[in-house]
Amino acid sequence: MSAPARKLRVATTSLAGCFGCHMSFLDIDEHLFELVELIEFDRSPLTDIKEVGPCDIGLIEGGVCNAENVHVLRAFRRNCKTLIALGACAVNGGLPAQRNHLPLSECLREVYQFRPGIANGQIPNDPELPLPLDKVRPIHEVVRIDYFLPGCPPSGPAIWKFLTDLIAGRSPRLTGGLLHYD
């Protein structure tokens, strides 16, 4: 792939995720050298930039489990021309969403008050802590999403295929066994 006139600006973040998708992103290994010829990073755990700026591509790992996630997701949507749900949790809520059939108060009490070994436990209530939502949501239920890349995590080759399709101006397509939900 020839280098574009201007490098594409890419932002990434993990909301209610485990950073496994980001680890998988790094699993594209030596393709990272090709990638840095084509893109530069904006907000991302890789740069430590705290606020997202105008970008071509935004990669979102994880679902939406609290108020801060909503804020970050909306900021990404405002700034990114193309927004991508990266991985199972962003696509359908994933593991964090498995609390969805339980009342939130019960979850919090179970973890912070009744867990064995806890004495005088209290549910954290610091104003700095983002408030949890009653249900964990996939990101497409909060903002418009342009592309979805499922998998837990999507494999390095799947991420590479997806990004190279996108950068080359093709509709990204996961063929040849690259599409997996697990």
Place this chain on the structure above:
Amino acid sequence: MKQFLLDGQPVPFADGQSILEAARQAGHYIPSLCWHKDFPAHGSCKLCIVKAAGRHVSACATPAREGWEVESNTPEMNGERRGLLQMLFVEGNHFCPSCEKSGSCELQALGYEYEMLTSRFRHFYPDRPVDASHPDVLLDFNRCIFCELCVRASRDVDGKSVFALTGRGIHKHLVVNAESGRLADTDFSKDDMAAHICPVGVILHKGPGFAVPIGERTYDTSSIRSLKLQEEDS
């Protein structure tokens, strides 16, 4: 022999044979979840939707007719199928990464076959507690798609009527035929046909777990399309 056209290809059929049966016999794949060759057509999953003589019909429940033009593997029909799969996914709790059936699940395999990348709609996240009471078999109702294959196998082959669907519309759910509602209080056995017929991850045998690792399972290595057509040949 009488024949109809499936995506422009002639398909022979015997009187009374469904579009789906005739197509599979002739080596053409029409997808299905609730259809099973040992049982009468059920017509509930609608994955076998085709356009026959201009109308949308379930290929499993529609007898083939001489001279019909049937559309199946077209962008329109496959788009309908993707939509149906997306609705099945949001209606239950289908978290593939934590499911023991992942890789051997027909619902998931059809998601791959029809390149479903998102479940698109708003998720229901229903509350469906699991039943782990039986010594050999676990029931995880979260993944039930109401195909009634276990209901039919238990009633018609095993002669036990262990399962039933109850409730209507969005309240429909799978129940166990026991006073307590628990599988342990039935005569269900791990050797029953019903114990081996679930196309998704509801009826799970305790023990095997992840003995076959993710990535090496049935539909990890071959497409559901090719495997179902091979089944037809054998």
